Amino acid sequence: MAIFLQNLVNSLQWGSFYALIALGYSMVYSILMLFNFAHGDIFMVGAYIGVGVSFGLLALTSSGILAIPNWLILVMTILISMFLTSFVGMIVERVGYRPLRNAPRASAAITGLMIGIILETGNLILLGARRISFPSLIETATYDIGGVFLTNKKIMIVAVSLLLTLALHQFIRRTKWGMAMRAMSFDFVAVPLMGVPVNKVIALTFGIGSALAAAAGILFGIAYPVLDPYMGVLFGWKAFVAAILGGRGSILGATLAGFLLGFTEIFVAMIFPSTLRDLIAYSIILLILTFRPHGFFGEPYSAQLRL
Amino acid sequence: MLLSVENLQVSYGNIKALHGISFGIGEGEIVCIIGANGAGKSTTLRAISRLVPAQPGTRMTFMGKDLLKYEPDKVVSDLGISHVPEGRRLFGNLTVMENLRLATFARKDPKGIAEDLERVFAIFPRLKERENQKAGTMSGGEQQMLAVGRAFMSGRKIMLLDEPSMGLAPLLMKSVFDSMKEINRTEGTTILVVEQNARMALQFSGRGYVLENGRLVLEGRSDSLLADPLVKKAYLGG
Numbered sequence: 447m448a449i450f451l452q453n454l455v456n457s458l459q460w461g462s463f464y465a466l467i468a469l470g471y472s473m474v475y476s477i478l479m480l481f482n483f484a485h486g487d488i489f490m491v492g493a494y495i496g497v498g499v500s501f502g503l504l505a506l507t508s509s510g511i512l513a514i515p516n517w518l519i520l521v522m523t524i525l526i527s528m529f530l531t532s533f534v535g536m537i538v539e540r541v542g543y544r545p546l547r548n549a550p551r552a553s554a555a556i557t558g559l560m561i562g563i564i565l566e567t568g569n570l571i572l573l574g575a576r577r578i579s580f581p582s583l584i585e586t587a588t589y590d591i592g593g594v595f596l597t598n599k600k601i602m603i604v605a606v607s608l609l610l611t612l613a614l615h616q617f618i619r620r621t622k623w624g625m626a627m628r629a630m631s632f633d634f635v636a637v638p639l640m641g642v643p644v645n646k647v648i649a650l651t652f653g654i655g656s657a658l659a660a661a662a663g664i665l666f667g668i669a670y671p672v673l674d675p676y677m678g679v680l681f682g683w684k685a686f687v688a689a690i691l692g693g694r695g696s697i698l699g700a701t702l703a704g705f706l707l708g709f710t711e712i713f714v715a716m717i718f719p720s721t722l723r724d725l726i727a728y729s730i731i732l733l734i735l736t737f738r739p740h741g742f743f744g745e746p747y748s749a750q751l752r753l
Numbered sequence: 754m755l756l757s758v759e760n761l762q763v764s765y766g767n768i769k770a771l772h773g774i775s776f777g778i779g780e781g782e783i784v785c786i787i788g789a790n791g792a793g794k795s796t797t798l799r800a801i802s803r804l805v806p807a808q809p810g811t812r813m814t815f816m817g818k819d820l821l822k823y824e825p826d827k828v829v830s831d832l833g834i835s836h837v838p839e840g841r842r843l844f845g846n847l848t849v850m851e852n853l854r855l856a857t858f859a860r861k862d863p864k865g866i867a868e869d870l871e872r873v874f875a876i877f878p879r880l881k882e883r884e885n886q887k888a889g890t891m892s893g894g895e896q897q898m899l900a901v902g903r904a905f906m907s908g909r910k911i912m913l914l915d916e917p918s919m920g921l922a923p924l925l926m927k928s929v930f931d932s933m934k935e936i937n938r939t940e941g942t943t944i945l946v947v948e949q950n951a952r953m954a955l956q957f958s959g960r961g962y963v964l965e966n967g968r969l970v971l972e973g974r975s976d977s978l979l980a981d982p983l984v985k986k987a988y989l990g991g
Contacts (some may be wrong), residue, residue, distance in 0.1 A: 625855050629844040636842035639802065641830035641859040641907050 448593035453712050459600045459669060461708025462607035466662035467685030468692060468700040469614060470535075470655025476631040476695025477651055480551060483558030484538055485659060486682010487565040490675060492531040492660025493580070493667045494569065499523045499530070500581050520583045524606070524664050528657035535656025536649045544645070562679075569675040577674050580667030603665045610661055614654065615697050623650060631695045687731060693744025702742060707731070755780045755943055756801070756815050756834075756911060762808040763796050770796045772967045773810070778911070778945055783937055785954035785975065786947045787988055788964035794947035795839050797964070798913045801945075802836045803828050816910070830859030833910035837917065841900040845889025849880055852888050852899055856907035866906070872940075873902040876932050894925040901933060909936070911943040918950045926950070930957045951988035955979045963988070 467489050474482045500523040506512040507519065514522075542561045546554045587598040618624035626647045630637050638644050666681075667673060688707045692699025710727045718726055735741070754777040763771040771793045778784050788794050799805045801813065803825045813820035815832050828834050835856075844852055853873065857866045874881040877898040883891060888899055897917060904912050914933070918926045930953065936942050947964075948954035955961050955975040963971035963984065971984065978984050 622854065622858055625847065625851055626858060628851075629847060629855055632844045632846045633842055635804070636838060636844070638804070638825035639829060639836045639838060639842075639907075640856045640903070641826050642855065643824075643826045643859070 451594045453716050457709040457712040458604050461705035462604050463662045463666050464685045464688045464707045465701045465704025466607050466658045468688035468704045470659050471686050471689035472700040473651050473655050477627055480554050484561035486678035487562040488535055488656045489659040489663045490678030491534050491565055493663030493673050495530050496523055496527040496664035497578055497580055499526045516583045527664055528660045531660030532653035532657040535652040539652040566675045577672050580671040599668055611701050691741050693741030696743035699741055699743035759812040761800055761811050763800050763805055770967055774969045776962055781941050781943055783944045783958040785958040785961045786964050787951040787954050792964040793967040794964055795915050798915050829907050833908035835904035835907045835909055836913040837900045837904045839915040841896050843888040843896055848885050849883045849888055852903055853906050856903045869906055873905050877902055893920050897929050909942045914946040918953055
């Protein structure tokens with residue numbers, strides 16, 4: 447029982463990363479019917495920006511310009527990096543996708559893959575092939591609860607990702623920008639007739655998705671401090687699977703699917719040799735999609751693309 | 754002239770949909786364009802809303818401003834040209850209230866918005882009853898009311914109505930047209946309606962144009978068009 451609970455705790459943390467990244471895929475897909483295949487690499491860029499921001503803040507505190515405790519540095523790192531990374535996402539949209547708005551979807555998909563490669567190799571050129579470590583901002587504290595080990599980091603990672611998801615949900619439900627996003631997912635071309643500046647809504651969607659990916663990147667860096675330029679590739683693909691599994695544009699779906707993915711991977715590794723982990727875990731996902739091709743909460747309609 | 758269209762040409766690929774049509778609408782008028790399916794009626798409205806590009810040589814002005822310089826969303830938010838598209842195109846996943854609110858996205862006058870909302874509910878009490886219902890679950894007549902209400906909220910110097918009678922029973926059709934007439938009378942909103950239902954459109958409007966294969970072939974006061982033997986033969990069933 448303790449082993450089960452321990453794995454459950456671990457899969458909650460692991461699933462948090464997938465869930466946060468999946469939200470960005472899902473949001474963009476729901477309004478543009480486009481998969482932003484550069485999104486996994488934006489997660490990577492976010493993590494690196496997080497490293498830069500935290501080292502910057504650490505330097506400011508050690509030189510005495512800024513007098514703040516480390517936990518506040520972490521909070522500020524997350525917020526500043528989310529803000530900065532949102533611009534990376536908006537630039538990707540502006541430069542990569544907007545000119546292809548009316549091009550075949552395959553062109554946009556290929557563009558996404560190319561942008562991903564540019565971000566990876568750009569990172570290599572800028573920082574070289576050495577691996578970079580995320581600074582240790584908070585001490586790990588371990589709590590033993592009946593044989594299940596919880597760390598303050600694990601609790602924080604799960605809590606922050608749930609908090610951000612909840613904030614996004616409220617944003618989409620309650621604000622006019624969120625309302626515009628929902629309208630665009632239903633009927634893209636009718637939205638400008640409401641006086642809604644669609645390009646701004648699209649830019650914001652990319653921005654928010656990228657900010658969430660940056661948060662995932664930093665949380666990942668806290669749990670697994672060694673970063674490399676290709677960290678976003680496999681992660682991105684898996685989060686993409688979570689977005690599909692969750693259903694088009696569904697926040698709840700993407701979150702649940704992200705956690706389910708983490709859960710499946712970790713429990714498969716608990717029972718089977720870990721080399722078979724992805725094979726078995728993703729066969730299970732494939733099986734689910736066979737029976738629910740629209741995902742958990744997706745609806746079988748497609749947005750109207752012509753007026 | 755409130756809206757002046759000169760030599761409007763639109764092509765879809767190699768197919769020319771409008772061969773340079775010209776017309777004008779004065780403030781407070783109700784004008785209709787009638788014509789058969791595929792004559793170019795919807796294209797005309799889409800060109801005014803800047804949803805489809807007009808070809809070089811086209812001139813369109815609204816209140817003296819060059820329409821061709823405006824993006825589709827600015828046509829609505831800056832100029833007050835609202836467009837009720839063919840098939841209504843409501844956001845079925847949003848509630849009635851959200852549909853109306855979305856139409857005010859670019860407006861920055863909360864007081865005016867609240868007043869307009871009251872007016873829409875006064876014209877269409879049914880919408881008030883259905884406030885929190887998803888737009889997609891309403892009947893065709895209610896959806897058309899919401900489509901007009903939404904256009905009312907987005908800005909209403911002029912309303913472009915694309916086939917408002919589509920899919921409505923005759924009585925409902927009449928009540929929708931009556932409501933629009935009321936909006937025209939009380940708010941001074943200019944209305945341009947395109948219709949396949951020529952009789953309804955001509956009874957409702959003051960002036961009319963006949964569009965055939967991308968060309969305006971006839972124009973005049975609606976009552977004289979109703980009596981015109983050619984119009985009678987082609988559009989009013991003899």
